[in-house]
Amino acid sequence: MLQGNKLELLQKLIGSFTKEELIWANGYIAATIGLPAASEVPAAQSVKPAVSKITVVYGTETGNSKKLAVDFASKAKKTGVQAKLVSLDQYRLNDLPKEEYLLAVISTQGEGEPPAAAKKFYDHIHQNGFKLDKLKYGVLALGDTSYPLFCKAGEDVDSQLQKLGGNRIAPLQKCDVDFEEEAETWFTRVLESLSGAETAPAEHAVVNVPPKKTGGKKVYEGTVLGNINLNDRGSNKQTHHIEIAAEGLEYEPGDALGIVPENPQELVECLLDIAKADSTKTFQHKNDFFTISDLLKKKLHISFLPERVVQKYASVVQQEIPATRIDLIDLLRIYPISSPEQFEQVIGILEPIAPRLYSIASSPEAHPGEIHLTVARDFFTINNERKTGLCSHHLSETPVDTSLHFYIHKNHQFKLPAPDKDIIMIGPGTGIAPFRSFIAERDATGATGENWLFFGDQHFETDFLYQTEIQNWVETGVLTRVNVAFSRDQQEKIYVQHRMLEHAKTLYEWLEAGAYVYVCGAKDPMSVDVEHTLIGIIRAEGRMSPEAAQEYLDGLKEQGRYLKDVY
Amino acid sequence: MSENNLSPIERVKKQSDALRGTIVESLKDEITGAIREDDQAVIKFHGMYQQDDRDRREERAEKKLDRVYTFMIRLRLPGGFLTPEQWIATHHIAGENSTGVIKITTRQTVQLHGLIKSDIKPTIQAFSEANLDSIATCGDINRNVLCSSHPKQSPVHEQVFAYADKISELLMPKTKAYYEIWLDEEKIADKKEEEDPLYENRYLPRKFKIAIAIPPNNDVDVFANDVGLIAIIKNNKLLGFNLAIGGGLSTTHGNPETYARLGTEIGFIDSEEKTLKAVYEVLTIQRDYGNRSDRKLARLKYTVDKLGVKWFKEELEKRIGFALQPPAKYEFTERRDYYGWQTNDKGIWYYTAFIENGRILDDEKCALKAALLEVAKTGYANFRFTCNQNLILSDIKPEHKEAVHAILEQFGVIKHTESASAIRKNAMACVALNTCPLALAEAQRYMPSLITKIDSLLEKHDLSEEEIIIRMTGCPNGCARSYVAEIGFVGTALGKYNMHIGGDNKGTRLNKIYKESLDEEHILAELDHLFEAYKKGRKKGQRFGDFANAL
Ligand code: SRM
Ligand SMILES: Cc1cc2nc3c(=O)[nH]c(=O)nc-3n(C[C@H](O)[C@H](O)[C@H](O)COP(=O)(O)OP(=O)(O)OC[C@H]3O[C@@H](n4cnc5c(N)ncnc54)[C@H](O)[C@@H]3O)c2cc1C
Ligand SMILES: Cc1cc2nc3c(=O)[nH]c(=O)nc-3n(C[C@H](O)[C@H](O)[C@H](O)COP(=O)(O)O)c2cc1C
Numbered sequence A: 001m002l003q004g005n006k007l008e009l010l011q012k013l014i015g016s017f018t019k020e021e022l023i024w025a026n027g028y029i030a031a032t033i034g035l036p037a038a039s040e041v042p043a044a045q046s047v048k049p050a051v052s053k054i055t056v057v058y059g060t061e062t063g064n065s066k067k068l069a070v071d072f073a074s075k076a077k078k079t080g081v082q083a084k085l086v087s088l089d090q091y092r093l094n095d096l097p098k099e100e101y102l103l104a105v106i107s108t109q110g111e112g113e114p115p116a117a118a119k120k121f122y123d124h125i126h127q128n129g130f131k132l133d134k135l136k137y138g139v140l141a142l143g144d145t146s147y148p149l150f151c152k153a154g155e156d157v158d159s160q161l162q163k164l165g166g167n168r169i170a171p172l173q174k175c176d177v178d179f180e181e182e183a184e185t186w187f188t189r190v191l192e193s194l195s196g197a198e199t200a201p202a203e204h205a206v207v208n209v210p211p212k213k214t215g216g217k218k219v220y221e222g223t224v225l226g227n228i229n230l231n232d233r234g235s236n237k238q239t240h241h242i243e244i245a246a247e248g249l250e251y252e253p254g255d256a257l258g259i260v261p262e263n264p265q266e267l268v269e270c271l272l273d274i275a276k277a278d279s280t281k282t283f284q285h286k287n288d289f290f291t292i293s294d295l296l297k298k299k300l301h302i303s304f305l306p307e308r309v310v311q312k313y314a315s316v317v318q319q320e321i322p323a324t325r326i327d328l329i330d331l332l333r334i335y336p337i338s339s340p341e342q343f344e345q346v347i348g349i350l351e352p353i354a355p356r357l358y359s360i361a362s363s364p365e366a367h368p369g370e371i372h373l374t375v376a377r378d379f380f381t382i383n384n385e386r387k388t389g390l391c392s393h394h395l396s397e398t399p400v401d402t403s404l405h406f407y408i409h410k411n412h413q414f415k416l417p418a419p420d421k422d423i424i425m426i427g428p429g430t431g432i433a434p435f436r437s438f439i440a441e442r443d444a445t446g447a448t449g450e451n452w453l454f455f456g457d458q459h460f461e462t463d464f465l466y467q468t469e470i471q472n473w474v475e476t477g478v479l480t481r482v483n484v485a486f487s488r489d490q491q492e493k494i495y496v497q498h499r500m501l502e503h504a505k506t507l508y509e510w511l512e513a514g515a516y517v518y519v520c521g522a523k524d525p526m527s528v529d530v531e532h533t534l535i536g537i538i539r540a541e542g543r544m545s546p547e548a549a550q551e552y553l554d555g556l557k558e559q560g561r562y563l564k565d566v567y
Numbered sequence B: 001m002s003e004n005n006l007s008p009i010e011r012v013k014k015q016s017d018a019l020r021g022t023i024v025e026s027l028k029d030e031i032t033g034a035i036r037e038d039d040q041a042v043i044k045f046h047g048m049y050q051q052d053d054r055d056r057r058e059e060r061a062e063k064k065l066d067r068v069y070t071f072m073i074r075l076r077l078p079g080g081f082l083t084p085e086q087w088i089a090t091h092h093i094a095g096e097n098s099t100g101v102i103k104i105t106t107r108q109t110v111q112l113h114g115l116i117k118s119d120i121k122p123t124i125q126a127f128s129e130a131n132l133d134s135i136a137t138c139g140d141i142n143r144n145v146l147c148s149s150h151p152k153q154s155p156v157h158e159q160v161f162a163y164a165d166k167i168s169e170l171l172m173p174k175t176k177a178y179y180e181i182w183l184d185e186e187k188i189a190d191k192k193e194e195e196d197p198l199y200e201n202r203y204l205p206r207k208f209k210i211a212i213a214i215p216p217n218n219d220v221d222v223f224a225n226d227v228g229l230i231a232i233i234k235n236n237k238l239l240g241f242n243l244a245i246g247g248g249l250s251t252t253h254g255n256p257e258t259y260a261r262l263g264t265e266i267g268f269i270d271s272e273e274k275t276l277k278a279v280y281e282v283l284t285i286q287r288d289y290g291n292r293s294d295r296k297l298a299r300l301k302y303t304v305d306k307l308g309v310k311w312f313k314e315e316l317e318k319r320i321g322f323a324l325q326p327p328a329k330y331e332f333t334e335r336r337d338y339y340g341w342q343t344n345d346k347g348i349w350y351y352t353a354f355i356e357n358g359r360i361l362d363d364e365k366c367a368l369k370a371a372l373l374e375v376a377k378t379g380y381a382n383f384r385f386t387c388n389q390n391l392i393l394s395d396i397k398p399e400h401k402e403a404v405h406a407i408l409e410q411f412g413v414i415k416h417t418e419s420a421s422a423i424r425k426n427a428m429a430c431v432a433l434n435t436c437p438l439a440l441a442e443a444q445r446y447m448p449s450l451i452t453k454i455d456s457l458l459e460k461h462d463l464s465e466e467e468i469i470i471r472m473t474g475c476p477n478g479c480a481r482s483y484v485a486e487i488g489f490v491g492t493a494l495g496k497y498n499m500h501i502g503g504d505n506k507g508t509r510l511n512k513i514y515k516e517s518l519d520e521e522h523i524l525a526e527l528d529h530l531f532e533a534y535k536k537g538r539k540k541g542q543r544f545g546d547f548a549n550a551l
């Protein structure tokens, strides 16, 4: 059935294969067409693994990578391969040179960055000055094609390990949000190649299977029930409590809501106008077709373009443009395009609008059929002009009854413990959001564990988010303790960490009694200061050395008793 | 009276551990600006009221924000006197810790509004630095003692004025709670130190008010007080006081058992010692016989009527151990403030400034607050407050008069005072919205504009010179003594007032309700033909109040 000389080529190629390579290629081809590899099961069992020990490391933010890594490790054990499972923040970097077989599962966060837990490792392998000749490795990258830099962190790790002298056992596998199948087949292949001989140098660096959008994200359509600014007059802040109703919602406290903001219509029209483009012309984007104006409104990122895009634009218009972030509209004004064709090329280089996440502030038990958000309107100034963030602005302005499209971003890490466990929640500003969900859930389900909340903001009078709800929870006893810090109500600034210190003794007693600690809100400086304070408290109250205190905290992390959802 | 039908406040007082309650704990509560309910009753005895901005309730509830709780603090100023240094201190404290407005009350003292919980302690400590306190200016206890304000009224004014202080001291609670909680003084070791023979641990059934008047001016509204002392003076000698008991104005809409009552003169007393004793024992009788189950009927006026004036007099004489002499003769002819420059027998000068509804602030019309600070800085004048919510810059030496005048001129105080119309100068309105929790209608925020409209009516009937006493309160409690005005407005609902007429200008006759729940339009309509009738039908020199009373 193979056309032309393909059969010939194939036979040539097969002829040149070693047995292991054959098995691998077999799995690979099977995977490519999505069937289970013919020899998968037998191969796994029949061939006594040549490799007896592997290390599976993972770098995760919201637990997907961990889930897969754990799954891999247990599969490996079933096939008789000893798998050591480590989170990258626990991984001893000087073990790396001794490492023989390493599998890394790592997601991408932020704007193409590794998860916080993988940062140390990521930076380490990016310095040279050491070789990893012994190393044979494979990388499984988790990502989301709706972000501009798809699986960037995974890519980096894969290529760095090779630069350092490592050999791939399997090509880099990039997975979209519906990663289960792709991950499964990739690992099966890896196992097979392991069960074979020495190494199986991967021909291709990347499995370039177009990400199957079969499952993908479940997109919900919701209707806004209410939208109020929680801050009182005279506040510097605008924090909107938004209630959305939707059918068939599936989420748990701790999950986030993802939403892709649209660009303002006026801006789009203005762009088309400057570009003198035909707004009705349709274009392909991913697998669908859109008119230019829809594309610019709903899909493409056009403001504050990253440098890489600006540089692409420069080469399209063949002009010198300094390396800087700038809005598309300014590019078009300052470095005009010379033809409609050029504009189409420009469309081609634009990246997708990245989704924005918002911690869910409601509880499925307490607010069935609804999802609540706590959205801070993001203000910033550019040459003395006050601007607002795209999505938070859009959401703040969304009137009741508008419909919204969103998805649920599961967070397997940031979850409530068993009902009888005590929890300490540290969530200043919008960090309160998931804790409103936690407390409401524990209230609704009658969880017996005690709950301690630390909240903070600028002013008691205007910025005490959800004050009356919190007061009610105290009255009904759901909240055992609440401590609040308002930074600007007095000379000296007071933040949550100062309140933690004031209650150091009790806080440590809670830790000793097995309490879980949750931190949510601004990554910097809040979560950093809070962590230092926490270590300080452990040191002082537990009369420990700094090192011991750090270990104590690491211990909490390992037991899943110190959890952060910071941004 | 059986324990179980005592009003809840009685329990709170008894269990307050000498007015300490759990105030300290309440202050520590981080998640609310309020203090615990029982402490709200206790803190009154320390001179404070918990309030909230009623304008902002609904909107904040929407935002899931609690009410904006703040505290109002009222100073204890017997006879309403401050040194310039004390005024400067008050000025700055108001600026730092409260809304900034200094409110002169109808009882000769000042209030600051809008203190948040954490401001209370610094405020009280700062006042203490200036030898000022707020002890017992609220609560079921003797309140700030009044005395006719203007020294020019009599050569013995100073002597009479001294009584305000003596009485205030005599009737202070013995508890050290105030010093402990707010001024961080040592907890007293031996509770005996604060044993209180007068108040015991139950205090009085209700607030208690005392005023001293120097005829012929009844500026203090002596008959509106539980105890009134009328100075009897002959050829510039203070002979003693007539004692009046059972005054009180407040009523409650729809509660026929409540009524305004003017004090009854039950006798004359001729020495200081006896006077103080008599006043003291009036309190003990009220303590022992006052109604402690229904706070609406707990004031002395009800006790007196319940037991009878005769009984009361006998009981008092039993307790004081001497007989009261028959009331002495005297005459009240007016009830006013002497605006502008006045001098007394010794050639000392006084300037009475008009302060609309007692609110001292700087506005586009007049930089009052700034002016007063300047005057205070010169150290040339003391500050005296009047029961009509005005201010007397007093005790100014002849050589300093010009300097003070210049400042008043410069900041527009002179013009402000002189340009105010006759009725505006004699009008009063209570605080009401937005801070008073009991307000049913606006008062001090509304009165100025109503006066303007009434002025044009008077003009129309060519009555602009008539000094008609008009008073408005936002509810029937009568804080601006609307029941003893020639025209009284008593709030019934937002924008609605009962109109009372027929009080006299001396505060010796209560007015009567004339029309109920009028809105502005109807108020003006009614006044329009009342004025017309008055213009036509009045006898020569007849005051509006007397004319209206005859209707
Ligand atoms: C500030 C002042 C009115 C003003 O604009 O000057 C005032 C303001 C209030 N009065 Fe008064 N009363 C004030 C003089 C009066 C007077 C006039 C007088 O005493 O010469 C009366 C009528 C005379 C009398 O007592 O009968 C008066 C009868 C009341 C009553 C009714 C008492 C009663 O017997 O039922 C209340 C309500 C209560 O006590 O339950 C009250 C309660 C209040 C409160 C504290 C409301 C409350 O209980 O929470 C008001 C605070 C409002 C605010 O935000 O400041 N106020 N109050 C006066 C302060 C005087 C002082 O320095 O102590
Ligand atoms: C897990 C997670 C949970 C979160 N939970 C919450 C939550 O519960 N509540 C909440 O409010 N937020 C939350 N966030 C943050 C939220 O996702 C968004 O990042 C935030 O709302 C800002 O997005 P935006 O579109 O409004 O601003 P953007 O338009 O994305 O702008 C963000 C920043 O980019 C810069 N910028 C943008 N445009 C320009 C320009 N033209 N010129 C110069 N600089 C520019 C500015 O510094 C601006 O502050 C969460 C984030 C994560 C990752
Ligand atoms: C804040 C945030 C930023 C993200 N940025 C990217 C990105 O730049 N590129 C990408 O491919 N995926 C990105 N993702 C998607 C995640 O990599 C994806 O959800 C992955 O499944 C998370 O795996 P984890 O739970 O192991 O962290 C981002 C996710 C979040 C929450």
Ligand code: SF4
Residues within 6 Å of the ligand: B430, B431, B432, B433, B436, B437, B438, B439, B440, B443, B473, B474, B475, B476, B477, B478, B479, B480
């Ligand atoms: S009269 Fe009524 S409204 Fe006015 S201050 Fe007194 S209590 Fe408040």
